[in-house]
Amino acid sequence: MAVLSKEDREFWDKNGYVVIPNAVPQENLDAMVDVVWEFLDMDRNNPEDWYKYQPYTRENKTSMISSAGMVEIYQHQALWNNRQNPKVHQAFSEIWGREDLWVSLDRANMKPPAREDKPVWNNKGMIHWDLDSTQDPIQFGVQGVLYLTDTAEDQGGFQCVPGFHNTFAEWVKTQPADRNTRQPDLTGLEVKSIPGKAGDLLIWHRLLAHGNGHNRSDKPRLAQYITMSPAKFENEEARKERVDAWAERRPAPRWPGDPRNWEQETQRAAELTDLGKKLLGVESWN
Ligand SMILES: O=C(O)CCC(=O)C(=O)O
Numbered sequence: 001m002a003v004l005s006k007e008d009r010e011f012w013d014k015n016g017y018v019v020i021p022n023a024v025p026q027e028n029l030d031a032m033v034d035v036v037w038e039f040l041d042m043d044r045n046n047p048e049d050w051y052k053y054q055p056y057t058r059e060n061k062t063s064m065i066s067s068a069g070m071v072e073i074y075q076h077q078a079l080w081n082n083r084q085n086p087k088v089h090q091a092f093s094e095i096w097g098r099e100d101l102w103v104s105l106d107r108a109n110m111k112p113p114a115r116e117d118k119p120v121w122n123n124k125g126m127i128h129w130d131l132d133s134t135q136d137p138i139q140f141g142v143q144g145v146l147y148l149t150d151t152a153e154d155q156g157g158f159q160c161v162p163g164f165h166n167t168f169a170e171w172v173k174t175q176p177a178d179r180n181t182r183q184p185d186l187t188g189l190e191v192k193s194i195p196g197k198a199g200d201l202l203i204w205h206r207l208l209a210h211g212n213g214h215n216r217s218d219k220p221r222l223a224q225y226i227t228m229s230p231a232k233f234e235n236e237e238a239r240k241e242r243v244d245a246w247a248e249r250r251p252a253p254r255w256p257g258d259p260r261n262w263e264q265e266t267q268r269a270a271e272l273t274d275l276g277k278k279l280l281g282v283e284s285w286n
Contacts, residue, residue: 019194036110073262074255075270077271102229109225162192248269
């Protein structure tokens with residue numbers, strides 16, 4: 001049975017994003033929330049603990065969390081249980097119009113509330129593209145985020161410029177030649193924060209300028225990133241990178257990673273279902 005209704009498809013076409021409620025069972029969400037706190041070695045009930053690290057930057061790998069809340073965990077069973085959930089795969093299959101997909105080996109997010117007395121954690125939010133927007137044509141692709149807890153509009157969650165995938169081609173003609181190709185000038189564009197319930201899977205078109213917001217609430221924002229794209233089983237180099245990352249409990253090359261190697265030290269390779277094996281690339285879809 002289809003996960004996306006006719007209305008969802010219309011919403012997708014117009015806005016460039018869609019929300020699939022209850023994408024995974026509550027127990028999967030609980031497991032992920034537990035793992036994020038365990039990985040961070042933080043007491044979820046003690047707000048003072050949420051700021052205990054210096055956020056890492058690309059240049060300075062001081063910790064396993066960035067000021068935008070990126071949590072450098074990649075291969076835990078709890079992450080995989082959501083990646084290999086059939087409803088999650090079904091949703092991406094409907095968007096792509098094909099089922100032979102690979103899942104991203106992406107991380108989690110814990111964005112603590114902004115606090116005056118914790119300036120390095122006062123992340124105001126960001127808007128970007130994960131692509132070079134000068135490519136012509138820009139290949140279709142999607143990204144996704146699973147809400148692990150209910151997330152209010154002011155809680156630092158996902159935000160985007162709805163509908164930008166439809167207007168980008170005209171908009172870009174109005175921009176200077178030396179524009180930032182990964183971050184739009186937001187003049188005249190409307191950024192919308194998308195609140196959600198625990199278990200919502202939000203999938204967005206990669207041409208939507210997007211990011212996460214300023215957490216002005218008193219609760220941390222918790223999420224897991226999951227996206228899918230057409231499998232490239234015949235690309236042995238890419239396939240091997242993925243399988244090795246899973247087997248060795250580490251990020252794929254070029255991702256920041258955890259300076260402590262907590263996953264390698266404490267975890268086994270996640271158990272994969274038949275679907276999970278295809279989504280990773282251990283097995284072929286054919
Ligand atoms: O945290 C979010 O919801 C957005 C993350 C983001 O900008 C990205 O994955 O590129």
